[in-house]
Amino acid sequence: MSSPYPFLAPFWTDLVPKRIKNDRVSYRVYMDKSTLKNANIDVQNFSRTPSFQAKWMLVVTWYNTSVISHEDHKITVQCILITDHVSTYTIYRFINVSISDVGSKIGIGFNNGTSLSNPYSFTTSAYRMGTHIGNTGLFGVWFYTVTPDKNNCVFGTCEHEGVCEDLYRDFQCHCKPGFKGKRCQTDINECLAQPCDNGTCDNTVGSYHCTCFLGWTGKHCDSEENWNNTVCSREEVCCKMSPYKSHEETDSGIVAALSALLAVVSLSSLALAVLTCHFRRQRIPEQKNVTEETYENVTVTNTTEQGSSIYTNLQLSPNTSK
Incomplete structure (x- = not known):
C-alpha cells in the first residue's frame, strides 16, 4: 500500500x-x-x-x-x-x-x-x-x-495570563486586554489612542492611567468637578464656587456688601437733601410751605420711579426726610 x-x-x-x-x-x-x-x-x-x-x-x-x-x-x-x-x-x-x-x-x-x-x-x-x-x-x-500531536500548550506558552488553545502542530494565545502578540508578550500602548480628554496619559503594563488637569475628574478626565467636589457631567452646568466658602456664605456676603454700599448712598442723598432744604429756607423763607410740599412730592415720586430695594429696605418717606 x-x-x-x-x-x-x-x-x-x-x-x-x-x-x-x-x-x-x-x-x-x-x-x-x-x-x-x-x-x-x-x-x-x-x-x-x-x-x-x-x-x-x-x-x-x-x-x-x-x-x-x-x-x-x-x-x-x-x-x-x-x-x-x-x-x-x-x-x-x-x-x-x-x-x-x-x-x-x-x-x-x-x-x-x-x-x-x-x-x-x-x-x-x-x-x-x-x-x-x-x-x-x-x-x-x-x-x-x-x-498524533503533542499538546503544544503544556509549557505555558502564553505570557501575561493569556489562555492557550492547542492546535495541530501549533497553538493560539487568547490575550487579556492590554496585550498582543503570538505569546501575548507585547504590551499595548493605550495612550496612542489618546483616551484622556482633559489630562495626560501614562501607559502601564496591561493598562493606562489618566492624570487629570485641574477641575476635571473621572477615569478619562471627562467629568468637570466644581469647587465643592461635586462632579458635573458634560451635559450639566456647574457653578464653580470658592474652595473656602459655600453658596450660602457667598450669597450673604454679596448682599451685605451691596446693602452697606446702598446705605452709604442713601445717607449721602439724605444729607444732601437736608442741606438743600436748609439753604432754600434761608434764601426764601416766605416759600416754606411750598418747598416742603415740593420735597414731599419729589421724594414720593422718586420712590415710585426707582422701585429699587434701597428705598424699600430703608423705608424712606417724606416724613423721615424732615
Missing part, C-alpha cells in the same frame, strides 16, 4: 456497489454534540485520552457491497474519522465481513506519511475480518491514531 498521498484503507479491493437489493456506498459528516458525544467515549476509551472532545466526524459506509465478479460475496464495512482539529483518529468496523477467498488481494491500513498495515492485510484472513478480535478487544473493531 505504498503511495505518495495520505490515505485510509479499511478494505482495499475491487468492490462493486450495484444499488440492487439495497447495496450502496454512502458517507455523512457529523458535528452535532449528541452524536459526537458517542465518538468522544470511543476515542477516550481506546486512546486513553480522557480529555478528548471531538469537533468533527466523517462516517463512510459500504453496505452489502459485492466483491467484483462475485455478486454473492457481500460485505458491510465502516470507516469512521474523528478529530478535534489537533489529533485525528480512525475506527475500522467490519460489521459483516466473512466471505470465502476469491483470490483478490485485500489491503487494510493507512498512510499518513508513514504506512501502517493491519496484521491481516494481504492475507486470506482479511476475508473474515468480522470474525477477528480487533486491537480494541471487540470483534471486527480496529482503532488507529492517524495524526
Whole structure:
C-alpha cells in the first residue's frame, strides 16, 4: 500500500456497489454534540485520552457491497474519522465481513506519511475480518491514531495570563486586554489612542492611567468637578464656587456688601437733601410751605420711579426726610 498521498484503507479491493437489493456506498459528516458525544467515549476509551472532545466526524459506509465478479460475496464495512482539529483518529468496523477467498488481494491500513498495515492485510484472513478480535478487544473493531500531536500548550506558552488553545502542530494565545502578540508578550500602548480628554496619559503594563488637569475628574478626565467636589457631567452646568466658602456664605456676603454700599448712598442723598432744604429756607423763607410740599412730592415720586430695594429696605418717606 505504498503511495505518495495520505490515505485510509479499511478494505482495499475491487468492490462493486450495484444499488440492487439495497447495496450502496454512502458517507455523512457529523458535528452535532449528541452524536459526537458517542465518538468522544470511543476515542477516550481506546486512546486513553480522557480529555478528548471531538469537533468533527466523517462516517463512510459500504453496505452489502459485492466483491467484483462475485455478486454473492457481500460485505458491510465502516470507516469512521474523528478529530478535534489537533489529533485525528480512525475506527475500522467490519460489521459483516466473512466471505470465502476469491483470490483478490485485500489491503487494510493507512498512510499518513508513514504506512501502517493491519496484521491481516494481504492475507486470506482479511476475508473474515468480522470474525477477528480487533486491537480494541471487540470483534471486527480496529482503532488507529492517524495524526498524533503533542499538546503544544503544556509549557505555558502564553505570557501575561493569556489562555492557550492547542492546535495541530501549533497553538493560539487568547490575550487579556492590554496585550498582543503570538505569546501575548507585547504590551499595548493605550495612550496612542489618546483616551484622556482633559489630562495626560501614562501607559502601564496591561493598562493606562489618566492624570487629570485641574477641575476635571473621572477615569478619562471627562467629568468637570466644581469647587465643592461635586462632579458635573458634560451635559450639566456647574457653578464653580470658592474652595473656602459655600453658596450660602457667598450669597450673604454679596448682599451685605451691596446693602452697606446702598446705605452709604442713601445717607449721602439724605444729607444732601437736608442741606438743600436748609439753604432754600434761608434764601426764601416766605416759600416754606411750598418747598416742603415740593420735597414731599419729589421724594414720593422718586420712590415710585426707582422701585429699587434701597428705598424699600430703608423705608424712606417724606416724613423721615424732615
